[in-house]
Amino acid sequence: MWDFETDPDYQELLDWADEFVREEVEPLDLIWPHLQFTPLTETRREVVDPLKNRVRQKGLWATHLGPDLGGQGYGQLKLALLNEILGRSQWAPIIFGCQAPDTGNAEIIAHYGTPEQKHRYLRPLLEGELFSSYSMTEPQGGSDPTQFTTSAVRDGDDWVINGWKYFSSNANTASFLIVMVVTNPDVSPYQGMSMFLLPTDTPGVNIMRNVGLYGEREGEGSHALIHYDNVRVPDSALLGGEGQAFVIAQTRLGGGRIHHAMRTIGLAQKAIDMMCERALSRETAGSRLADKQAVQEYIADSYAQLKQFRLMVLHTAWEIDKYNDYKKVRKDIAAVKVVMPTVLHDIAWRAMQVHGALGVTNEMPFLGMVTGAAVMGLADGPTEVHKTTVAKQVLRGYRASDDIWPSEWLPRKRDAARERFAEYLDLEAGNS
Numbered sequence: 088m089w090d091f092e093t094d095p096d097y098q099e100l101l102d103w104a105d106e107f108v109r110e111e112v113e114p115l116d117l118i119w120p121h122l123q124f125t126p127l128t129e130t131r132r133e134v135v136d137p138l139k140n141r142v143r144q145k146g147l148w149a150t151h152l153g154p155d156l157g158g159q160g161y162g163q164l165k166l167a168l169l170n171e172i173l174g175r176s177q178w179a180p181i182i183f184g185c186q187a188p189d190t191g192n193a194e195i196i197a198h199y200g201t202p203e204q205k206h207r208y209l210r211p212l213l214e215g216e217l218f219s220s221y222s223m224t225e226p227q228g229g230s231d232p233t234q235f236t237t238s239a240v241r242d243g244d245d246w247v248i249n250g251w252k253y254f255s256s257n258a259n260t261a262s263f264l265i266v267m268v269v270t271n272p273d274v275s276p277y278q279g280m281s282m283f284l285l286p287t288d289t290p291g292v293n294i295m296r297n298v299g300l301y302g303e304r305e306g307e308g309s310h311a312l313i314h315y316d317n318v319r320v321p322d323s324a325l326l327g328g329e330g331q332a333f334v335i336a337q338t339r340l341g342g343g344r345i346h347h348a349m350r351t352i353g354l355a356q357k358a359i360d361m362m363c364e365r366a367l368s369r370e371t372a373g374s375r376l377a378d379k380q381a382v383q384e385y386i387a388d389s390y391a392q393l394k395q396f397r398l399m400v401l402h403t404a405w406e407i408d409k410y411n412d413y414k415k416v417r418k419d420i421a422a423v424k425v426v427m428p429t430v431l432h433d434i435a436w437r438a439m440q441v442h443g444a445l446g447v448t449n450e451m452p453f454l455g456m457v458t459g460a461a462v463m464g465l466a467d468g469p470t471e472v473h474k475t476t477v478a479k480q481v482l483r484g485y486r487a488s489d490d491i492w493p494s495e496w497l498p499r500k501r502d503a504a505r506e507r508f509a510e511y512l513d514l515e516a517g518n519s
């Protein structure tokens with residue numbers, strides 16, 4: 088069966104979500120920009136909680152999670168369709184209980200956590216009452232986790248963590264951290280690293296700086312440089328068992344990457360919407376921008392680029408639902424991750440250009456999108472590394488040629504074809 092239809096009942100919910108996000112949620116981006124990961128004040132709670140409740144009443148809260156965890160068990164494909172809508176707004180994922188990095192973090196606690204860890208961290212996380220941070224990258228290198236040196240050493244019934252972590256997003260507002268550390272330096276890093284769950288206020292967790300992205304003012308950053316200085320945690324803080332960090336990281340990052348891609352569709356579509364409106368609204372040199380061939384090319388290229396990307400994301404989401412195993416879908420998740428920054432960059436850039444000077448001002452969101460595209464090329468691993476993953480996985484389907492000539496070398500194939508059909512060739516020659 089091969090079907091591109093959304094079931095009508097779910098489409099009705101999506102239509103509701105689309106209007107709800109545009110009318111009720113997008114305004115929050117303007118009054119409380121960048122505050123979505125900050126614990127709610129009483130005033131903000133008065134606005135935010137009722138919005139979350141409306142989402143819950145519609146059955147759209149954390150839809151990707153199973154009913155045992157408070158979601159609907161809709162899976163990744165339906166989440167993709169919803170996330171396309173949520174991607175328009177910074178606040179929308181929070182209002183719908185499916186924001187990064189918390190979704191990925193929730194997923195691994197749900198998968199690998201003990202009942203006590205689920206009770207302590209997962210439940211409140213899923214209820215949207217607290218935030219989490221994933222602390223993996225180190226200052227000396229993020230792309231290659233085998234270079235990580237932050238370690239945990241056993242001391243009686245405890246572990247003692249020491250080292251530095253960089254770019255731990257939202258650590259400044261998170262209630263707990265998931266930290267990846269070396270627990271056995273004598274074996275391969277793939278077996279010698281583990282993950283720990285610990286409250287952010289554990290003694291020795293020192294946030295040294297909150298690094299900001301370009302355009303954010305000093306002090307507004309949310310990507311922490313953390314010094315873990317003799318941080319003591321009990322054995323029960325281990326997530327998924329000793330030596331399991333790489334296995335867990337694959338689950339964590341697979342989900343996170345595809346969710347970013349889903350939201351990116353929404354953001355890129357927003358840029359196309361703005362580009363088209365401007366093209367129809369503005370006249371210069373005797374005609375509308377929409378009538379200029381170059382602008383038509385921008386629109387057509389953007390439409391085609393986004394359509395390709397969207398199909399790729401939806402298909403990958405469908406594969407995740409089908410196999411229920413991120414490892415099996417690794418190639419396609421990595422391919423999506425590779426394409427994502429270019430799609431967002433190209434579309435945002437064209438939309439910005441069509442807006443002229445206004446496009447590059449802080450009165451329009453385009454430069455934020457372009458920076459966002461650059462971020463997409465790094466967060467959860469740089470594009471180059473994902474290209475390597477795609478290439479390695481693709482190459483697994485091939486083998487080397489048996490001799491010096493490629494298997495599709497025409498002289499040899501021609502000889503073989505001639506030999507096979509010699510009888511007919513002889514007949515043809517005799518008839519002519």
Ligand SMILES: Cc1cc2nc3c(=O)[nH]c(=O)nc-3n(C[C@H](O)[C@H](O)[C@H](O)COP(=O)(O)OP(=O)(O)OC[C@H]3O[C@@H](n4cnc5c(N)ncnc54)[C@H](O)[C@@H]3O)c2cc1C
Nearest residue numbers: 221222223224228229230254255256465466467468469471
């Ligand atoms: C907005 C944002 C949020 C983030 N949030 C988190 C978070 O919450 N938790 C966390 O742990 N980390 C987080 N990160 C860190 C992110 O995972 C790392 O930035 C990423 O893995 C790259 O590591 P690096 O920055 O150390 O770059 P490096 O590893 O130094 O790589 C730099 C460049 O070298 C090239 N390169 C690297 N490796 C290869 C290779 N194998 N082949 C070819 N070229 C290569 C690429 O061009 C790459 O961009 C975040 C990053 C950003 C930008």
